[in-house]
Amino acid sequence: MKDVLGIGLIGCGVISKAYLERARTFSPISFVAVADRDETAARRQADAFGVEAMSPAALLAREDVDIVLNLTPPAAHAAVSTAALEAGKHVYSEKPFVLDPAAGRGLLDLAASKGLRLGSAPDTFLGGSHQLARHLVDAGAIGRIVSGTCFVMNHGMEHWHPSPDFFYRPGGGPLFDLGPYYLANLVQLLGPVRRVSALSATAHPTRRIGVGPRIGEDIPVDVPTTVQALLGFASGTSILFAASWDVWQHDLAPMALYGETGTLHVPDPNFFGGTVRLTQGSEEVALPDWDHPFLRNNSRNSKGPVADFRAAGLADMAQAIIEGRSHRCSDAFALHVIDVLCAIDRAAREDTVVQVASGADRPEALDGHAARALMV
Amino acid sequence: MHDRIPLMGLGTYGRLGDDGIAAIRKGLEIGYRHLDTAQSYGTEPMVGRALRDSGLAREDVFVTTKVAQKKLAKSDFIPSVDQSLRDLALDVIDLVLIHWPSIDPDVAFESYVEDLGKIQEQGKARLIGVSNFPIALLERATAILGPGRLHTDQVEIQPFLQNRRLVDFCRSRAIVPTAYVPLAKGRVADDPVLAEIADVHGASASQVALAWLMHRGVAVIPASANEARMRSNFEAQVLKLSPEEMDRIAALDRGDRIIAPEVGPEWD
Ligand SMILES: NC(=O)c1ccc[n+]([C@@H]2O[C@H](COP(=O)([O-])OP(=O)(O)OC[C@H]3O[C@@H](n4cnc5c(N)ncnc54)[C@H](OP(=O)(O)O)[C@@H]3O)[C@@H](O)[C@H]2O)c1
Numbered sequence: 229m230k231d232v233l234g235i236g237l238i239g240c241g242v243i244s245k246a247y248l249e250r251a252r253t254f255s256p257i258s259f260v261a262v263a264d265r266d267e268t269a270a271r272r273q274a275d276a277f278g279v280e281a282m283s284p285a286a287l288l289a290r291e292d293v294d295i296v297l298n299l300t301p302p303a304a305h306a307a308v309s310t311a312a313l314e315a316g317k318h319v320y321s322e323k324p325f326v327l328d329p330a331a332g333r334g335l336l337d338l339a340a341s342k343g344l345r346l347g348s349a350p351d352t353f354l355g356g357s358h359q360l361a362r363h364l365v366d367a368g369a370i371g372r373i374v375s376g377t378c379f380v381m382n383h384g385m386e387h388w389h390p391s392p393d394f395f396y397r398p399g400g401g402p403l404f405d406l407g408p409y410y411l412a413n414l415v416q417l418l419g420p421v422r423r424v425s426a427l428s429a430t431a432h433p434t435r436r437i438g439v440g441p442r443i444g445e446d447i448p449v450d451v452p453t454t455v456q457a458l459l460g461f462a463s464g465t466s467i468l469f470a471a472s473w474d475v476w477q478h479d480l481a482p483m484a485l486y487g488e489t490g491t492l493h494v495p496d497p498n499f500f501g502g503t504v505r506l507t508q509g510s511e512e513v514a515l516p517d518w519d520h521p522f523l524r525n526n527s528r529n530s531k532g533p534v535a536d537f538r539a540a541g542l543a544d545m546a547q548a549i550i551e552g553r554s555h556r557c558s559d560a561f562a563l564h565v566i567d568v569l570c571a572i573d574r575a576a577r578e579d580t581v582v583q584v585a586s587g588a589d590r591p592e593a594l595d596g597h598a599a600r601a602l603m604v
Numbered sequence: 605m606h607d608r609i610p611l612m613g614l615g616t617y618g619r620l621g622d623d624g625i626a627a628i629r630k631g632l633e634i635g636y637r638h639l640d641t642a643q644s645y646g647t648e649p650m651v652g653r654a655l656r657d658s659g660l661a662r663e664d665v666f667v668t669t670k671v672a673q674k675k676l677a678k679s680d681f682i683p684s685v686d687q688s689l690r691d692l693a694l695d696v697i698d699l700v701l702i703h704w705p706s707i708d709p710d711v712a713f714e715s716y717v718e719d720l721g722k723i724q725e726q727g728k729a730r731l732i733g734v735s736n737f738p739i740a741l742l743e744r745a746t747a748i749l750g751p752g753r754l755h756t757d758q759v760e761i762q763p764f765l766q767n768r769r770l771v772d773f774c775r776s777r778a779i780v781p782t783a784y785v786p787l788a789k790g791r792v793a794d795d796p797v798l799a800e801i802a803d804v805h806g807a808s809a810s811q812v813a814l815a816w817l818m819h820r821g822v823a824v825i826p827a828s829a830n831e832a833r834m835r836s837n838f839e840a841q842v843l844k845l846s847p848e849e850m851d852r853i854a855a856l857d858r859g860d861r862i863i864a865p866e867v868g869p870e871w872d
C-alpha cells in the first residue's frame with residue numbers, strides 16, 4: 229500500500245490556491261494534476277504550483293490520481309463527483325457536496341457500491357480551538373448542554389468575490405454557503421439534529437458586484453439571505469441559529485454553549501483557531517493545557533493572522549484510506565449536515581416544524597497527537 | 605489530620621468535568637492525600653466531589669486552594685473564600701494561598717494579606733500561605749502577619765529552574781516551599797542526566813525529579829491525567845538519591861522558567 233495518495237484537483241477557482249498551498253503541510257497527500265472546464269484557469273494554477281494541467285476527462289483517466297478533489301461551484305459538485313466515482317476515484321468535495329439529501333444518498337450509494345471513499349468539507353471543526361471545545365464537552369466541563377446560540381451574519385460576498393453568482397443561487401445563500409461550517413461544528417460537539425423550525429427573508433432582489441472584471445454588474449438573488457432557525461438536537465439541546473447576509477453590524481458572538489455547570493464560548497467555526505473561553509458557574513476559569521498544531525497562525529486574512537489548515541479533512545481521508553479506518557469528514561456526516569440545512573430551508577418556506585430523517589455519528593475527536601500524525 | 609502540607613500532592617489544573625472527577629478519584633485511590641486546586645482552575649467542585657465519592661475521612665486528605673488574582677480586593681476576598689468552601693463542600697480548607705500578588709494599583713497589598721490572616725482567624729482556613737511571592741513580598745507579608753504564619757510559598761521549582769535563593773530563604777523562615785510544574789510540564793522525562801540516574805535505580809526521570817525536590821524538603825504537586833503516570837509519580841516517594849546524585853541534578857539549573865505570565869511579579 230502507498231503512504232502518499234495522489235490528488236487530482238478539479239475546479240481551479242478562488243479556493244484552489246488555499247488547497248494547493250497546503251500540499252507541503254500534510255504528509256499523506258500529493259497533488260499530481262489540476263483540471264478546469266476553463267483551460268486557462270487550470271494552466272494558471274498548474275504553472276503556479278508545478279503540477280500538470282489537463283482536461284477533467286484526462287484527469288479522471290490518470291492512474292496516479294487516487295482522490296479527486298472537487299472544488300467546482302456547488303451546482304456542479306454532484307455531477308463532477310459522480311463522474312469521478314464512476315472512474316474509480318475516491319472523492320473529496322468542497323461544501324455543500326450536494327444540494328439536497330436525495331442526491332447525497334445517491335452519491336453515498338454509488339461510492340459504497342464501488343468501495344470508494346467520499347468525503348466533504350468543511351474541515352474547520354478539526355481546528356485546534358474546536359477540538360479543544362470538543363475535549364471540554366466530552367470531559368463534561370459544562371455538564372449536560374441545555375442550549376446554545378450560533379450566529380453568522382454579515383453583508384454578503386459580492387464585495388470581494390469576482391464571480392459571486394453562485395452565492396445567490398440554489399446551493400448558496402448564507403444557509404448553504406456558511407451554514408455547513410456552523411452546523412458541522414455543532415454536530416461534532418452535540419451529535420445529530422432531530423428537528424428544526426425557521427423563518428427566512430430576502431432583503432434585496434439583486435446584488436452589485438464590487439470587484440474584478442464584472443464590477444458594477446447586478447446579479448439576481450434567488451435564495452433567502454436571512455435565515456433564523458431553532459435546532460432541536462437528539463441530545464435534547466436546543467440551539468438558536470441565525471445566518472444572514474443582510475446585516476451590516478452586530479455584537480453577537482459566533483457560538484456559545486450553555487451547560488448545567490458553566491458556559492463554553494467557541495470561536496468562529498469558519499476558521500481553525502480563535503479563542504475558547506470557559507466558565508464554571510459565572511466565573512471564567514483557566515483552560516487546560518492544550519497543545520494542537522492546528523492552532524498556529526500560518527496565514528493571513530483581511531482581519532490579520534489566522535490558523536488555516538484547509539485540506540486537513542482531505543489529509544485525514546487519505547490517511548484513513550491508507551490505514552483502513554473511517555475518515556472524519558465523512559459522507560454520512562456531511563449528508564446529515566445537508567439534511568439539516570435543507571430541513572431549515574423547508575421549515576422556513578412551509579412555515580412548519582421539519583423532522584430530520586438522517587442521523588450521524590459524531591466524527592472521532594482529533595487531538596494534537598492525531599493531528600500531528602497527518603503533518604509532514 | 606495533617607499539621608503540615610504533605611510532601612507529595614496531586615495537581616488538579618485542567619481536571620474538569622466528570623473526567624476530572626474520575627481522575628482525581630483515581631489519584632486518591634493510588635494514595636495521594638494532598639489535592640492542589642485553585643479558584644481560577646474551575647476544579648474546586650471536582651476536588652470536592654472526588655473527595656466525597658472516595659469515602660475517605662475528611663481529616664485524611666489535605667486540600668489546598670488559591671484565591672484568584674482578580675479576587676484580592678477587599679470586597680471580593682472573603683466572599684470568594686466562602687464560595688470556595690461551597691464549591692469544595694468543606695467546612696474548612698486545609699491551606700488557602702494567594703495565587704498571585706495583585707497587579708491592580710487600587711488593590712493594596714496590606715489589604716489582601718490582612719484578609720488572608722482573617723480567614724485563618726475565622727476558621728475558614730487551617731493554614732495560610734502564598735504562591736508566586738518573591739523574597740521581597742514574603743518579607744512584606746511576614747511584617748504584616750507576624751512570623752510563623754505563612755506555611756508555604758508555592759512557586760515554580762524544577763530541575764531546570766531550581767530557584768535556590770528563594771528555597772533557602774523559605775527554609776530559613778520555616779516556610780515549606782511547594783514546587784509547581786515539578787516535572788517541567790513533562791519535559792524532565794527527556795533529560796539524559798535524569799534518565800541516567802533513573803536507570804541506576806530502575807526508576808524514571810520524572811521520579812528522579814520528584815525525589816530530588818522532596819529530598820530538599822520541597823513539597824511537590826505533579827499532575828497527570830493518566831493513571832499509570834499518576835501512580836509512578838506517587839511512587840517517587842520511595843526513591844533514595846545519593847548526595848552525588850543530588851549534586852549532579854543541582855548542575856542542571858539553567859534558569860528555564862515555564863510559567864511566566866504578564867501578570868507575574870519581579871522574580872528573584
Ligand atoms: N500556583 C501556580 O501559579 C501554579 C502554576 C502552575 C501549576 N500549578 C499547580 O501545579 C500542578 C502541576 O503543574 P502542571 O500540571 O502544570 O505541570 P507538571 O506537573 O510539571 O507536568 C504535567 C505534565 O507532565 C506530564 N506528565 C505527568 N507525569 C508524567 C510522567 N511520569 N512522565 C512523563 N510525563 C508526565 C503530564 O501529561 P499527562 O497528563 O498526559 O500525564 C502533563 O502534561 C498543577 O496541576 C497545579 O495544581 C500552580
Ligand SMILES: NC(=O)c1ccc[n+]([C@@H]2O[C@H](COP(=O)([O-])OP(=O)(O)OC[C@H]3O[C@@H](n4cnc5c(N)ncnc54)[C@H](O)[C@@H]3O)[C@@H](O)[C@H]2O)c1
Nearest residue numbers: 239240241242243264265266269299300301302304322323
Ligand atoms: N472562495 C472561498 O473563499 C471558498 C471558501 C470555502 C469553500 N469554498 C467552496 O469552494 C467551491 C469553489 O469556490 P470558489 O470560490 O473557488 O469558486 P470559483 O467560481 O472561483 O471557482 C470554481 C471553478 O470551477 C470551474 N468549474 C465549474 N464547473 C466545472 C465543471 N463542471 N468541471 C470543471 N470545472 C468546473 C470554474 O471554471 C471555476 O474555475 C464552492 O463549493 C465553495 O462553496 C469557497
